[in-house]
Amino acid sequence: MLLLRRILSLLLYTLNTLVWFVPIFIFGLIKLLPIMPLQKACSWLAKECASLWVAGNSLNQNLLSPYTLNVTGLDSLERRDWYLVIANHQSWVDILVMQRVLHRKIPFLNFFLKKELLYVPFLGLAWWALDFPFMTRTSKSQIRKNPKLKGKDVETTRKACEKFKTMPVSIVNFVEGTRYTQDKHRRQNSPFYHLLKPKAGGIAFVMQAMGEQITKVVNVTIHYPDGIPTFIDFVSGKVKQIEVHVDVLPVSENLIGDYSNDSDFRVRFQSELNHLWQQKDEQLQQLRGSE
Secondary structure, three states, rough: OOOHOOOOHHHHHHHHHHHHHHHHHHHHHHOOOOOHHHHHHHHHHHHHHHHHHHHHHHHHHHHHHHEEEEEEEOOOOOOOEEEEEOOOOOOOOOHHHHHHHHOOOOEEEEOOOEHHHHOOOHHHHHHHHHHOEEEEOOOOHHHHHHHHHHOOOHHHHHHHHHHHOOOOEEEEEEEOOOOOOHHHHHHOOOOOOOOOOOOOOHHHHHHHOOOOOOOOOEEEEEOOOOOOOOOHHHHHHOEEEEEEEEEEEOHHHHHHOOOOOOHHHHHHHHHHHHHHHHHHHHHHHHHHOOO
């Protein structure tokens, strides 16, 4: 029974993706025409198609892998605002959960992606058509070898965010930079019980590029009472309950500044982020303690 459910669920995810990939890709191609009103209309239509894709995925979950979803904190969200969304990251399932929880509550979620993901079959082209920013991060060792690369990440982020200034958007960043595992937690010597160390650079560059437009920070905490699932666990119906807490925070002055060149601001920004992460860790501890 589990095998049949898994196969049917994967088949529906695949079909749903292929059905909506076609119009999204077509609208992406039309956007190449240098006609601003047409580009804006196609961006809106592509995101509407992507929202229907999310709705199809949620229907699939209800039919073949139902689970109890307990969510708090959605009351003050608006679809016409610009948001920075941050979240803890434990599984690929996180993305499906966030899309379901925030669907039609805020603008369609745009993830910052590694440039290599552009070549993922179908999805890479769909992400391109949806204006997902593809990033090439410059490492500290590369900057040491070539100091001219300093500031390139900020400029890359600024260019990626330019297209977001004409239409409300939700920019998502998994601040830990990778999925949580006990091995990674141990190797990092993380000061948090249930989280990896947060990486400030990504969201700092977004705030530097779009700080005046970002109206709120949406801080999402995801907890799996039955243990962190794999995607196969999820589509097999093994996940029975998911807890999600959403905090909607104002954009404080400690989040906007020149992260690359202002050392005092960099310290304040990191301190602010570590404080948020400490609160998230305590919240996860409370959720685990209540089980």
